[in-house]
């Protein structure tokens with residue numbers, strides 16, 4: 001029995017992985033050896049999915065059928081949409097609605113989950129279907145919640161374009177689709193983060209992929225993980241409503257011991273490279289719309305935090321103002337994160353199951369010992 005306790009599993013190695021690597025001291029992130037900056041600038045989300053799932057960047061002749069397969073899987077059955085309708089009517093949180101709907105997809109998946117146990121090919125097919133369908137669920141939820149009918153997916157648009165089309169009922173401007181596609185690229189994988197680990201823990205019992213992804217969505221939802229992007233925007237809105245400057249706001253929060261959402265990271269000691277990429281986009285979108293307020297608040301908070309605490313922004317900090325500038329409702333930011341991260345969840349499950357071992361850590365028992373049992377009538 002080991003005696004060193006690592007709360008939060010900090011620094012514990014649980015697996016070997018060739019998917020993504022993080023240099024937390026230098027602020028570098030690579031997917032399968034490619035720098036995130038190069039991927040963000042030059043690849044589509046579909047190419048990144050292919051990279052994560054197949055191990056190499058696709059050639060044009062590999063990418064085309066892959067994109068077609070993904071596009072053909074976008075439609076979601078009426079039974080699932082009708083549950084989404086009920087959840088939207090009940091004002092269920094959209095991450096919770098997504099979690100429920102993804103779980104429900106399992107019932108209609110052509111691959112039977114009973115025979116799945118550790119079968120990589122089945123998990124890969126399911127991974128493709130779940131990834132293709134998640135944007136349809138998120139867009140349908142948003143439209144139903146707004147009293148509109150869902151827009152059916154199209155197969156002639158990219159993953160990013162099609163999501164924005166289903167969300168707004170019209171084809172997006174190319175510049176917006178490109179920014180959104182880049183956001184999907186930079187959120188797709190990040191080592192053994194909490195939601196990926198949740199997916200792996202579930203997979204390690206030889207459960208099915210829908211269960212893994214459902215576990216992961218639940219883990220991503222929390223404010224210490226993916227849910228922080230929504231909290232960042234709520235904070236910026238509250239700051240805007242207040243009489244304080246951004247620096248005064250941040251100082252007050254830090255002095256009262258509050259955590260500023262979008263700051264700090266378990267692995268990075270310096271600025272998250274994704275925050276660098278997203279902050280440039282947030283600035284560019286703000287400039288184009290002649291509304292730099294959200295970016296400027298964010299910059300001022302970043303500068304204050306760097307000077308006063310040395311704590312740097314993570315991926316969730318600038319995605320918030322960027323999505324806001326794109327007109328995306330705040331409570332969809334985390335579901336959008338999930339629409340991208342599902343690529344990493346599936347890849348890690350597939351990789352882990354190649355040499356699966358049940359994940360089962362221990363706790364140091366600190367409860368009472370040797371108590372005398374007393375029957376209920378005598379207690």
Ligand SMILES: CC(=O)SCCNC(=O)CCNC(=O)[C@H](O)C(C)(C)COP(=O)(O)OP(=O)(O)OC[C@H]1O[C@@H](n2cnc3c(N)ncnc32)[C@H](O)[C@@H]1OP(=O)(O)O
Pocket residue numbers: 008223224225226228258259260261262263264265266267311314315316
């Ligand atoms: C996609 C993602 O999941 S990225 C992370 C998204 N989450 C957030 O942005 C929420 C805000 N951030 C945090 O709560 C944390 O930084 C986490 C959860 C991300 C990482 O937590 P941990 O690795 O456990 O760091 P830990 O909680 O030990 O913090 C270390 C120190 O930095 C401080 N700190 C960490 N984050 C913040 C923050 N956002 N604001 C203010 N102080 C902070 C802590 O108070 C602590 O200080 P102390 O040692 O004086 O007590």
Ligand SMILES: O=C([O-])CC(=O)C(=O)O
Pocket residue numbers: 189190191192193194225266267314315
């Ligand atoms: O790696 C982490 O712990 C959190 C994170 O940034 C991510 O999941 O993208």
